[in-house]
Amino acid sequence: MTTKKDDEQKLFFKNPIKQYIILITLGVVVFIISISSGKFPITLTDILRILTGQPMDSLTRLVFLNLRLPRVLMTLLSGIGLSLAGSVYQTIFKNPLATPDLIGVASGANLGAAIAIIFFAGNTLSLTLSAFIGGFIAVMMALSLTQLSRDKSMTHFILAGIVISSLTQGVIMLLKYFADPEHQLAAMEFWAMGSFAHITQAKLFSMLPFFLIGIMFLFLLRWPIRLLSLSDEEAQSLGIPVVWVRYAIIFSATLVVASIVSLTGLIAFIGLIAPHISRMLTRKNDTHTFIISGLIGGVLLMSADTLARTLTVSELPISILTTFIGAPYLAYLMISLKPNDY
Amino acid sequence: MIELKNLTAGYKGQAIVTNISFIAYPNELTGLLGVNGAGKTTLLKTMSGLIPPIHGKCFISGKNIYHMSEKQRSQCLSFMPQRSSIIYDIPVIDVVLMGITPHLRFLETPSKKHRLLALHVLAQFNLSAFAHRSFLTLSEGQKQLVVIARNLLQNASVMLFDEPDSALDFKNRHWILNHIRELIVKSNRSGLITLHNPNDALNYCHRIIILNEGKIFHSFQPHIISVEELKETFTAIYGKITVIKHQGQWMIGRLFDESRV
Numbered sequence: 334m335t336t337k338k339d340d341e342q343k344l345f346f347k348n349p350i351k352q353y354i355i356l357i358t359l360g361v362v363v364f365i366i367s368i369s370s371g372k373f374p375i376t377l378t379d380i381l382r383i384l385t386g387q388p389m390d391s392l393t394r395l396v397f398l399n400l401r402l403p404r405v406l407m408t409l410l411s412g413i414g415l416s417l418a419g420s421v422y423q424t425i426f427k428n429p430l431a432t433p434d435l436i437g438v439a440s441g442a443n444l445g446a447a448i449a450i451i452f453f454a455g456n457t458l459s460l461t462l463s464a465f466i467g468g469f470i471a472v473m474m475a476l477s478l479t480q481l482s483r484d485k486s487m488t489h490f491i492l493a494g495i496v497i498s499s500l501t502q503g504v505i506m507l508l509k510y511f512a513d514p515e516h517q518l519a520a521m522e523f524w525a526m527g528s529f530a531h532i533t534q535a536k537l538f539s540m541l542p543f544f545l546i547g548i549m550f551l552f553l554l555r556w557p558i559r560l561l562s563l564s565d566e567e568a569q570s571l572g573i574p575v576v577w578v579r580y581a582i583i584f585s586a587t588l589v590v591a592s593i594v595s596l597t598g599l600i601a602f603i604g605l606i607a608p609h610i611s612r613m614l615t616r617k618n619d620t621h622t623f624i625i626s627g628l629i630g631g632v633l634l635m636s637a638d639t640l641a642r643t644l645t646v647s648e649l650p651i652s653i654l655t656t657f658i659g660a661p662y663l664a665y666l667m668i669s670l671k672p673n674d675y
Numbered sequence: 676m677i678e679l680k681n682l683t684a685g686y687k688g689q690a691i692v693t694n695i696s697f698i699a700y701p702n703e704l705t706g707l708l709g710v711n712g713a714g715k716t717t718l719l720k721t722m723s724g725l726i727p728p729i730h731g732k733c734f735i736s737g738k739n740i741y742h743m744s745e746k747q748r749s750q751c752l753s754f755m756p757q758r759s760s761i762i763y764d765i766p767v768i769d770v771v772l773m774g775i776t777p778h779l780r781f782l783e784t785p786s787k788k789h790r791l792l793a794l795h796v797l798a799q800f801n802l803s804a805f806a807h808r809s810f811l812t813l814s815e816g817q818k819q820l821v822v823i824a825r826n827l828l829q830n831a832s833v834m835l836f837d838e839p840d841s842a843l844d845f846k847n848r849h850w851i852l853n854h855i856r857e858l859i860v861k862s863n864r865s866g867l868i869t870l871h872n873p874n875d876a877l878n879y880c881h882r883i884i885i886l887n888e889g890k891i892f893h894s895f896q897p898h899i900i901s902v903e904e905l906k907e908t909f910t911a912i913y914g915k916i917t918v919i920k921h922q923g924q925w926m927i928g929r930l931f932d933e934s935r936v
Contacts, residue, residue, distance in 0.1 A: 556784040564760035572749030572777035618763035
């Protein structure tokens with residue numbers, strides 16, 4: 334039974350300070366757990382010694398600074414980036430089931446990675462670069478396709494995404510067919526399951542500029558993003574050049590998502606569920622909701638990666654875990670939500 | 676003031692309304708009346724720049740709106756859709772605040788000053804208590820009033836309304852139409868509204884333009900038109916009707932054949 338106070342809380346909005354405090358605290362706790370878990374034992378005392386510059390054996394220091402810390406930071410940034418982009422896409426496409434790869438960035442990156450594996454022996458640099466370029470080209474092709482069509486409504490953006498994704502899937506299947514099953518095919522499959530296992534300090538630094546520029550653009554575009562939650566006609570009548578603003582937002586979100594997936598491979602579900610949880614917590618859809626969605630994604634992905642590293646003897650691909658978290662949650666949403674209850 | 680000169684409008688080059696010319700004056704609510712498919716909404720959307728015209732011009736204060744950018748156009752012209760398309764929980768104050776967008780600089784977000792302005796506009800409509808509620812929890816009538824408040828914050832000299840009463844019950848319909856008329860008269864703006872109920876057009880509009888089969892069939896001012904002329908005009912559009920003027924208000928009723936079951 335709901336009390337009058339509960340009803341009032343449902344109806345009135347407050348600044349989500351409580352949610353920020355809880356999530357940031359949770360984030361710090363998960364970060365500490367994550368940073369001290371893994372095959373190579375590093376205790377909290379070791380970490381404190383390294384951070385305060387006290388003497389420490391060089392192997393522990395190397396593993397911590399070059400592998401463990403970049404990896405955990407990368408999971409945090411990936412969770413933030415994918416969930417923020419998901420939140421933005423669900424808003425501008427007026428579709429609560431939209432994901433950051435709606436316009437083809439993930440399938441483009443997947444194709445890019447597959448090409449690198451087959452034609453450039455799959456070395457790290459070529460894989461990352463090719464996946465990033467693949468993701469970007471796919472999105473640009475989808476946008477050009479929309480630009481060529483007479484109708485530039487939201488449905489056409491989604492359709493263009495489907496066309497490009499299908500096309501890239503076709504090419505990927507062709508490459509898989511001709512791939513050497515033991516090495517190349519396995520590498521392609523593993524890439525598509527996502528992993529943070531190969532993140533190093535250098536890789537983290539290589540993605541940061543693209544990630545930060547994308548996030549900065551999204552932050553600057555925060556007001557137009559909210560206006561695009563209206564119909565195109567309403568947004569246009571409020572002075573928003575809808576098509577160009579949508580291009581700018583997609584471009585910025587693509588920078589963020591491509592910079593992540595080019596390093597980690599595909600990560601399922603985070604970009605879909607974190608925005609939902611955020612809207613449930615804040616009971617609204619504004620800039621705070623986007624940021625909180627990012628924080629939720631960060632916490633979820635750090636937790637998932639900690640489990641991926643510790644659950645079994647050999648490390649699990651990250652998408653296996655995010656799928657096991659995401660799919661039941663989606664089923665729960667499907668059963669429990671009323672129409673218009675986003 | 677908004678002036679249409681030989682405007683032909685439609686979709687994909689197919690004309691729905693042809694050669695429309697008229698003026699909507701300041702301090703007046705002009706009604707666009709016509710049966711379904713007469714082209715009211717097409718004309719209104721073309722006037723607001725949402726659909727490109729096939730031919731013709733549309734001037735506000737001597738400037739052709741089709742030579743303006745979206746931003747310039749939205750500074751002198753506001754458009755109210757039949758229903759708002761909001762699907763997520765957005766605080767009412769933020770919905771109203773969206774009206775300030777045409778006056779923001781590139782990449783600027785609304786400031787505290789704009790927020791206060793929005794609160795002030797909400798107070799004008801006695802909606803202050805709803806400021807921090809979700810727009811989705813409001814009644815259809817309240818939602819429409821919030822969108823009118825948003826349009827008021829937009830502060831354009833021409834306000835277009837596309838059947839704002841279409842989702843409303845009897846009481847809310849009159850409440851909203853009264854607000855619109857009052858707003859137009861008090862704030863020295865030109866208002867243009869599409870309606871499908873002739874009674875509402877006669878009692879809330881200062882001037883009525885009747886569209887039929889894509890053309891202007893008749894235009895008149897309800898307060899000076901004679902009963903006979905009105906009856907003749909509306910009979911041509913709606914079939915057998917009767918017109919009564921009671922306490923200064925027009926009432927139109929459909930007459931049925933005696934053979935009606």
